[in-house]
Amino acid sequence: MTGQDYALIAGLVVILLLGIVALVAGVRKSRRAQLPPEQRSPFPGGAGAETGERDQPPLTDPAGGAGAGAGAGTGAGVSAPTLERPEAAGTRFQRLKARLSRSGALGNRLLAILSRGDLREEDWEEIEETLLMADLGLGPTTELMDHLRTQAKVLGTSDPAAIQGVLRAELLRLVDPSMDRALKIEHVVGDDGEKHPASILVVGVNGAGKTTTVGKIARVLVAEGHDVVLGAADTFRAAAVQQLSTWGERVGVPVVKSDKEGADPASVAFEAVRQGAADGADVVLVDTAGRLQNKAHLMDELGKIKRVMSRKAPVREVLLVLDATTGQNGMRQAQVFSEAVDVTGIVLTKLDGSAKGGIVVAVQRELGVPVKFVGLGEGADDLAPFDAEGFVDAILAG
Structure with a gap:
């Protein structure tokens, strides 16, 4: 074939491609003409597609006016998101209690000291220092130490289990399970x-x-x-x-x-x-x-x-x-x-951050109001209603 033959074939191919493009454009234009005016966008994704907003549901309900709820409405043709089912409140603290137990620096140090038996003055000082470092506060720490020493004289310090029992009872008294921790949600x-x-x-x-x-x-x-x-x-x-x-x-x-x-x-x-x-x-x-x-x-x-x-x-x-x-x-x-x-109530976040469990006692004593919720993690359901007895047992289980 000569050069002229190749040129002729190339020209025919270009003409054929241009014809196909024109046919497709004509079909699209005809379809847009049949749509309502608000949907006749020249962009493939509809209005807003040129800014990367295609297929994005509206942030508010178009009919909701001021203050419409997030997620209240979705764009036409966009399926509503699947709603999550939050974890039941009754099971949350049990899971968080286990996590608190694993991070129990406070409990580990206290029990390690008490397990020595025949406590000497330097052991008592170490217990006091541990409680202060746990953010229990000077007043509650002094109060607990006085009760603990008194009971130790009665029971004798050679029985670590007995002293640990007294420690649990005193910590529970300070955390105060009698406080009303229910969230007031009545109409x-x-x-x-x-x-x-x-x-x-x-x-x-x-x-x-x-x-x-x-x-x-x-x-x-x-x-x-x-x-x-x-x-x-x-x-x-x-x-x-x-x-x-x-x-x-x-x-x-x-x-x-x-x-x-x-x-x-x-x-x-x-x-x-x-x-x-x-x-x-x-x-x-x-x-x-x-x-x-x-x-x-x-x-x-x-x-x-x-x-x-x-x-x-x-x-x-x-x-x-x-x-x-x-x-x-x-x-x-x-x-x-x-x-x-x-x-009226406290929410303590990041409570699993080392030996800071004493903050529960300190803040309640300072304000006279209860800790109502505690958070021990970053998960969506890592927040639970506070349980005084479960909390004390968790920090002493370390």
């Missing part, structure tokens, strides 16, 4: 005479894990069969709002939030309570921005949030989230928050 009647869900405000310093804790408490309540609404009142961090929305989506819990970053947190909290009442929810959990306890204006803001929420119905609980690894530094935090918003 209340507001000033308007209507029945409202129990509202719970969650507060704490930066980095304590408040948003995660709110999500985990929601899972506990869902596992118990309660209808929950979450309020994203940490309006200064878009990441916190998105994080709380994700927690809600995983278990089908609506999240009330503002589309405006830096919006008034009190208004978001109020809207959450209003939405909870409208939905017939059992509990409204409101997350707040982390704040340093030495910033007076930020602490005043918490008081405002609580007052505004109370316009619909009384706030049943104010839960203070404390990082257990902060030890005695957390005591000042607890004092200031309690003065600002009248804390």
Whole structure:
């Protein structure tokens, strides 16, 4: 074949390909013309595909207006996510108790000393030092040591098992199993005479894990069969709002939030309570921005949030989230928050962080309010209602 023959064949191939492209384009144009106007996007994935948003469900229910719940609606043709089933609250502490036992530095040291028998003065000093290092606090430590020494004189120190029994009884007395640790989630009647869900405000310093804790408490309540609404009142961090929305989506819990970053947190909290009442929810959990306890204006803001929420119905609980690894530094935090918003319960996170179990006694003694939840891990269900007897047994089982 000559060069002209090759050129002729190449030209025919190009003409054929152009014809095929034109035919396909004509078919697509004809199909788009049959679609409703809002769906006639020139992009393959529909409107927004050019920005990488194809197949993404809307963040809020299109019909929900302000405060629509996260995960309340999904885009047409997009299947709803499979909801997770949270672990039952009754089994959580047993699992966390085993984890606490494995990390039992406090129990290991105490039992090692007591097992020596015939305790000398230096042994008693070592016991006292161990308790202080475990963040038990000076007052509770002195009290425990006095009782322990008195009983040791009666029983004799040559029987380690007897002294260990006394230690368990004294620790249990300090942790105080008689404190009411139940979360107050009964419906209340507001000033308007209507029945409202129990509202719970969650507060704490930066980095304590408040948003995660709110999500985990929601899972506990869902596992118990309660209808929950979450309020994203940490309006200064878009990441916190998105994080709380994700927690809600995983278990089908609506999240009330503002589309405006830096919006008034009190208004978001109020809207959450209003939405909870409208939905017939059992509990409204409101997350707040982390704040340093030495910033007076930020602490005043918490008081405002609580007052505004109370316009619909009384706030049943104010839960203070404390990082257990902060030890005695957390005591000042607890004092200031309690003065600002009248804390009713403590949530201790990261309790498996070495020998800091004494913080349970210290914070309860300082505030006069109970530890209601403890967290011992980063898993979604690694938060459990606190059990005093199980806690003491766990730290002594090491």
